[in-house]
Amino acid sequence: MLHLILFLFFGAICVAGAVNLLVQSHPINSALSLIVVMASLAAEYLLLGAEFVAAVQVIVYAGAIMVLFVITIMLLNAGAEQHTKGSRVAILIGVPGALIGAVLVAWTLLTRGHTGSVAMGALPGSPQDIARLLFHEFLLPFEITSVLILIAIMGAVVLASRPEAIARRHTESHQPDPLPQERQPAPQLVGSGKEH
Amino acid sequence: MTITMMTAHFPALLAAGTFATPALDDYLRILPELVLSIFGMIVMVIDPLLDPERNQKPLGTIALIGAIAALGSAFIMAGHPGTAFSGEVQVDSFSIFFHVLIIAIAAVVILSSYEYMAVQRIRAGEYYGLILFGTVGMCLMSSAIELVLIFIALEISSISTYVLAGFRRRDAASSESSLKYFLLGSFATAFFLYGVAMMFGATGSTSIPVIREALLAGQSGLLAYVAVAFMFVGLGFKVASAPFHIWTPDVYEGAPAPIVGFMSTAPKAAAFAVLLRVLVETKAPGWFWLLWVSAALSMTLGNLGALVQNNVKRLLAYSSIAHAGYLLAAFAARPDLGVSAAMFYTASYAAMNVGAFVVVSHFANQGEKYVTLEDYAGLGRKSPALAAIFTFFLMSLIGIPITGGFFAKFYVLNSDLKSGLVGLAIILVLNSAIGAYYYLRIIVMMYMREPRGDVPVTTIPLAAAIAMAFCVAATLALGIFPGRVLDYTTQSADQIVRGDAPPVSVQQIVIPLEAAPR
Numbered sequence: 095m096l097h098l099i100l101f102l103f104f105g106a107i108c109v110a111g112a113v114n115l116l117v118q119s120h121p122i123n124s125a126l127s128l129i130v131v132m133a134s135l136a137a138e139y140l141l142l143g144a145e146f147v148a149a150v151q152v153i154v155y156a157g158a159i160m161v162l163f164v165i166t167i168m169l170l171n172a173g174a175e176q177h178t179k180g181s182r183v184a185i186l187i188g189v190p191g192a193l194i195g196a197v198l199v200a201w202t203l204l205t206r207g208h209t210g211s212v213a214m215g216a217l218p219g220s221p222q223d224i225a226r227l228l229f230h231e232f233l234l235p236f237e238i239t240s241v242l243i244l245i246a247i248m249g250a251v252v253l254a255s256r257p258e259a260i261a262r263r264h265t266e267s268h269q270p271d272p273l274p275q276e277r278q279p280a281p282q283l284v285g286s287g288k289e290h
Numbered sequence: 291m292t293i294t295m296m297t298a299h300f301p302a303l304l305a306a307g308t309f310a311t312p313a314l315d316d317y318l319r320i321l322p323e324l325v326l327s328i329f330g331m332i333v334m335v336i337d338p339l340l341d342p343e344r345n346q347k348p349l350g351t352i353a354l355i356g357a358i359a360a361l362g363s364a365f366i367m368a369g370h371p372g373t374a375f376s377g378e379v380q381v382d383s384f385s386i387f388f389h390v391l392i393i394a395i396a397a398v399v400i401l402s403s404y405e406y407m408a409v410q411r412i413r414a415g416e417y418y419g420l421i422l423f424g425t426v427g428m429c430l431m432s433s434a435i436e437l438v439l440i441f442i443a444l445e446i447s448s449i450s451t452y453v454l455a456g457f458r459r460r461d462a463a464s465s466e467s468s469l470k471y472f473l474l475g476s477f478a479t480a481f482f483l484y485g486v487a488m489m490f491g492a493t494g495s496t497s498i499p500v501i502r503e504a505l506l507a508g509q510s511g512l513l514a515y516v517a518v519a520f521m522f523v524g525l526g527f528k529v530a531s532a533p534f535h536i537w538t539p540d541v542y543e544g545a546p547a548p549i550v551g552f553m554s555t556a557p558k559a560a561a562f563a564v565l566l567r568v569l570v571e572t573k574a575p576g577w578f579w580l581l582w583v584s585a586a587l588s589m590t591l592g593n594l595g596a597l598v599q600n601n602v603k604r605l606l607a608y609s610s611i612a613h614a615g616y617l618l619a620a621f622a623a624r625p626d627l628g629v630s631a632a633m634f635y636t637a638s639y640a641a642m643n644v645g646a647f648v649v650v651s652h653f654a655n656q657g658e659k660y661v662t663l664e665d666y667a668g669l670g671r672k673s674p675a676l677a678a679i680f681t682f683f684l685m686s687l688i689g690i691p692i693t694g695g696f697f698a699k700f701y702v703l704n705s706d707l708k709s710g711l712v713g714l715a716i717i718l719v720l721n722s723a724i725g726a727y728y729y730l731r732i733i734v735m736m737y738m739r740e741p742r743g744d745v746p747v748t749t750i751p752l753a754a755a756i757a758m759a760f761c762v763a764a765t766l767a768l769g770i771f772p773g774r775v776l777d778y779t780t781q782s783a784d785q786i787v788r789g790d791a792p793p794v795s796v797q798q799i800v801i802p803l804e805a806a807p808r
Contacts, residue, residue: 198516199516202512202513202516203513230376231376231378232376232378232438232439233312233375233376233378234320234374234375234378234379234439235378235436235438235439235442238323238426238430238439238442238443238446239442241327241423241426241427241446242427242442242445242446242449244423245420245423245424245446245449245450245453246449248334248416248419248420248423248453249420249449249450249452249453251416252413252416252420252453252456252457252459253453253456253465253468255413255459
């Protein structure tokens with residue numbers, strides 16, 4: 095019983111944090127809300143008997159990734175964002191659509207989704223189990239993730255590099271670039287970190 | 291359905307001692323991916339050693355050699371059918387078909403980028419590297435039979451295309467294209483992942499053959515329907531089918547032209563392969579109406595949108611939405627007819643669309659200045675060869691006989707009619723008529739308008755000429771001798787529909803969890 099109460103409690107905190115993340119206008123507040131989301135997710139994992147995943151969640155997400163986010167915000171010296179009004183169509187269709195989707199999923203899971211239940215801790219969650227899964231059944235996905243990380247790094251290098259860097263070298267031998275050089279504050283850099 | 295069902299398929303906790311390290315056969319079954327990755331890394335290592343102003347050609351040549359080597363290794367892979375890496379990938383005629391197709395697209399795109407890179411001054415190392423690595427992801431998508439691997443391969447293919455879309459760094463439209471594609475694409479991938487999680491909840495496994503068994507047992511409930519719908523949202527975005535198509539015109543307009551040729555064909559082919567595996571091979575519930583509605587919407591919205599476009603890249607973007615619709619129309623047909631028609635369509639669409647974009651990227655010139663319909667005015671007089679080749683690809687996109695596009699549409703229509711989908715067939719024919727109008731508009735522009743003096747026409751360089759010749763040859767071959775390809779697709783379609791996988795490897799045998807109390 096206590097278990098269930100704790101589970102629901104952390105679930106509610108997680109959702110509240112996620113909503114707050116979207117509502118806040120200052121990036122640092124959003125980042126702090128994200129920590130709440132990550133930490134309460136870790137608690138949920140722990141309650142489901144996945145100790146290892148919970149620990150990794152705290153170390154990697156609540157720890158490393160969040161520090162990266164905060165430092166990025168600091169370096170960009172990002173101030174409060176101005177909220178755009180958002181299009182009417184998006185609100186008229188999007189909000190009911192999201193609600194219907196959420197209700198549909200909740201209804202399915204609550205009433206029609208009973209395909210079976212599993213006792214706590216019945217599914218493998220210990221470090222040994224995970225290692226066995228990772229290096230045997232899921233060896234190929236695990237290894238191929240290295241390609242994924244490599245292209246993410248290449249992408250960050252390309253999108254964050256200054257277009258002038260190449261242009262200058264070229265102007266020495268070719269005619270100058272006729273196009274105006276648009277400067278972008280490299281929002282992709284933050285994004286490509288968020289992807290993982 | 292009890293705990294047994296839920297846990298019996300969990301691939302963990304196999305009898306200790308049966309863990310075999312991957313054998314040579316396992317590696318041979320992912321040989322094209324290995325070759326592509328190695329050449330991608332060679333490109334990245336050699337890049338800093340070369341003069342940044344003259345590195346485009348050598349790096350492109352290495353990438354091209356890599357693609358051709360991968361194409362060769364796909365035939366070695368074809369000699370070793372079966373599953374590999376504990377049932378993660380499966381080499382069958384279906385995956386071989388998509389491997390050859392995707393790698394061939396990559397090779398042609400690399401060839402067509404030679405001139406483009408020099409004119410647009412793009413960083414060559416990362417460009418060719420990302421094409422090769424992206425191809426790795428797409429190839430894996432076509433042979434993966436396990437949803438976790440499919441997800442990671444899908445991410446590799448998507449992230450590399452997000453970045454490639456933003457390579458024209460001096461143009462704001464390209465950055466917009468990249469960022470839009472990234473944000474919306476990540477959102478769509480999240481849907482796919484949620485669908486995978488629900489499918490695991492419904493069937494207790496992420497392995498497609500096991501999911502198939504569980505779904506055929508018919509105890510999966512409504513959850514499986516929702517899971518299929520969510521996965522379809524993710525994949526529907528990747529193939530630009532309506533109603534998940536809104537991003538397409540903006541992204542295609544801003545991305546570099548050769549890359550549009552690449553990303554409108556190769557990742558789509560891979561996503562269609564996944565869609566076939568997920569929907570048809572698992573006999574997923576509820577797929578028919580999903581596909582019917584999405585096909586009808588894509589055809590109609592794509593063609594209507596294309597009517598009013600003035601930018602050739604945007605026009606071809608809408609046309610690619612319409613073509614995704616024609617393809618989905620084949621999916622909606624009876625699987626034994628539709629799958630082979632869909633595979634044939636993917637191949638001929640790839641040949642003609644990549645070809646069209648080779649022409650567009652050659653014509654666009656520095657900074658992609660010349661991409662509107664008016665710029666094409668009088669091209670027939672100024673450069674008869676280029677205009678003739680472009681006309682040929684447009685004819686194929688319309689679906690005029692002796693081109694691959696004709697038989698592709700014919701087979702789709704045939705499979706729909708034989709399956710009794712008369713409504714969908716009528717929508718398809720009406721849409722083909724609308725489509726003919728806007729493709730013909732370009733042709734009329736090229737041959738019946740006075741040329742505009744200020745649009746320069748450069749001679750076609752050798753690499754682009756080879757790329758165009760290859761696409762023309764492929765489109766013609768599919769239009770004149772469709773039989774051999776169709777035989778091959780029919781044979782692989784049979785395999786998918788019947789779902790008889792090669793013998794299951796030792797590691798995949800599952801043991802009920804109760805045997806191992808914790």
